[in-house]
Amino acid sequence: MTKNNLLKILLSAFLLFSLFAATACGKESLKLPHFYLSAELSGDEIKGKSVYKFVNDTDNAFSEVKFNLYANAYREGAKYKPYRTTDSQKVFGGEISYGGTEITGVTVNGEKADYVICGEDENVLSVKTGEIFPNESAEIAIVFKTKIPRAALKLGINGDRINLADFYPSPCAVINGEFKECIYNEFGDPYINAALNCVFELTVPSSYTVAAFSNPVSARETDGKITYRYELDGARDIALCASENFSVAVKEQGGVEIKYYYEGDGEQAEKGLSLAADCIKFFSEQFGAYPFKTFSVVETDLNAGGMELSALCFVDVNADEEQKRNAIIHETAHEWWYAAVGGDEVNCAWQDEGLAEYSVYLYLSENGFESEASDVIEGAKSAYKSFFELKDLLSGNADTSMNRPLTSFSGKYEYINIAYNKGLLCFKGYEDAIGRARSITNLKKYYKKYLFKIASPEDMYGCLGLKEHFTSYADGKVII
Ligand SMILES: [Zn+2]
Numbered sequence: 001m002t003k004n005n006l007l008k009i010l011l012s013a014f015l016l017f018s019l020f021a022a023t024a025c026g027k028e029s030l031k032l033p034h035f036y037l038s039a040e041l042s043g044d045e046i047k048g049k050s051v052y053k054f055v056n057d058t059d060n061a062f063s064e065v066k067f068n069l070y071a072n073a074y075r076e077g078a079k080y081k082p083y084r085t086t087d088s089q090k091v092f093g094g095e096i097s098y099g100g101t102e103i104t105g106v107t108v109n110g111e112k113a114d115y116v117i118c119g120e121d122e123n124v125l126s127v128k129t130g131e132i133f134p135n136e137s138a139e140i141a142i143v144f145k146t147k148i149p150r151a152a153l154k155l156g157i158n159g160d161r162i163n164l165a166d167f168y169p170s171p172c173a174v175i176n177g178e179f180k181e182c183i184y185n186e187f188g189d190p191y192i193n194a195a196l197n198c199v200f201e202l203t204v205p206s207s208y209t210v211a212a213f214s215n216p217v218s219a220r221e222t223d224g225k226i227t228y229r230y231e232l233d234g235a236r237d238i239a240l241c242a243s244e245n246f247s248v249a250v251k252e253q254g255g256v257e258i259k260y261y262y263e264g265d266g267e268q269a270e271k272g273l274s275l276a277a278d279c280i281k282f283f284s285e286q287f288g289a290y291p292f293k294t295f296s297v298v299e300t301d302l303n304a305g306g307m308e309l310s311a312l313c314f315v316d317v318n319a320d321e322e323q324k325r326n327a328i329i330h331e332t333a334h335e336w337w338y339a340a341v342g343g344d345e346v347n348c349a350w351q352d353e354g355l356a357e358y359s360v361y362l363y364l365s366e367n368g369f370e371s372e373a374s375d376v377i378e379g380a381k382s383a384y385k386s387f388f389e390l391k392d393l394l395s396g397n398a399d400t401s402m403n404r405p406l407t408s409f410s411g412k413y414e415y416i417n418i419a420y421n422k423g424l425l426c427f428k429g430y431e432d433a434i435g436r437a438r439s440i441t442n443l444k445k446y447y448k449k450y451l452f453k454i455a456s457p458e459d460m461y462g463c464l465g466l467k468e469h470f471t472s473y474a475d476g477k478v479i480i
Helices: 003-029 070-074 085-092 266-287 321-333 335-340 349-366 370-387 390-395 412-434 436-450 457-464 467-474
Strands: 034-042 045-055 062-068 100-108 115-118 124-132 137-147 155-158 161-164 196-205 209-211 218-222 225-235 240-243 247-253 256-262 294-300 306-309 312-316
Touching: 045 062, 062 137, 070 100, 070 137, 070 155, 100 115, 100 124, 124 137, 209 256, 225 335, 240 294, 247 266, 256 266, 266 294, 266 321, 266 335, 266 349, 266 436, 294 321, 306 321, 306 335, 312 321, 321 335, 321 349, 335 349, 349 370, 349 412, 349 436, 370 412, 412 436, 412 467, 436 457, 457 467
Parallel strands: 034 196, 256 294, 294 312
Antiparallel strands: 034 045, 045 137, 062 124, 100 137, 115 124, 155 161, 161 240, 196 225, 209 240, 218 225, 247 256, 306 312
């Protein structure tokens, strides 16, 4: 044996060990890239600076690093808007209001760098980095300012409440050696976000109460402004909601601090808080421990009804009690199936939506709401059947495939029937085939293996088994 061969063997043993350590032990040994963001909110603008440490863990060299500019979907003239035109009245309540991001400076490793705004709809920032070879890294700093529209959207001001998601340049995830560019859409969640170790410093007027992805680790107050520092390892997004009039209800649940931000009715907030805490307990028992220290639910203005974020979710303040309840269960489930186990929500939305819906079904059936649980299944079946007419299904004229981009759906109802209803029926069919206990055991394995990673449908079938079952649903072959 030559020395070189011995070295190779030692090296592969080391790599194998590292890989094993990373997958077997989860969070502690999983090294995620660092992302730092500082931002100041003032009026209808948030401006700031991000610093991203890009590590090239692929086999290719890169000469550019890309970021999604989600806020550009909110700009005037956007091709892919964040709302349906038919919802304009609900979203704006009157005059249409626009947002958008402006990039004012970029450096790479401290040197001024060139960049272009590109993508199909000015949705991507490409920073010219010079060659970054495998195992090399680059530190990319971006100065930006984002205009916040007056709108009931993920990014929007509504009276005293300010929703701040989508507001900063978000590093494009690298999958199979390619930066994944996300095109916005008028429904769905158009994200493919990698998990990052995030530090977020936010300056707001001192009068604001802020809901974010962690408790602040520090707060510094000067001249009527306060700067909070938040830290979260494994965050797929940085978002917040701020208001001068928020009250907060708090409850501890198995070492996790659950918070409920609301204005007005404290009794209803207590119910929402208890439900969120119950869900954190139940899903932790079923799928694996909740991966963060806090979870916050915020009642705010949101056309979409509910929105999942890392360790945080928004629930539409104008929804009725039942809608809020359903949204809280569904969005809490997304902490496992979006925040913890990531996916390609642009092209395979059914994966996390189907699992979130299946988790709701499990919660209902195991917590004394059995008949409601079976109503959820029957409701999904009948909505799907009434949307897709049988003759179209039999003749092959209906596209019931599931792995396709958000923009390919004919509208919101087709999307809901495929991603939510058919997604739910697919996971319920899986449970019917192998039994609930095994279904939960396999989901536990899936959660552990892909915690803070991005799982493709193939990765998921690999973990859960019954690949033919899943592909027959995903390829549109099953007739429901
Ligand atoms: Zn969802």
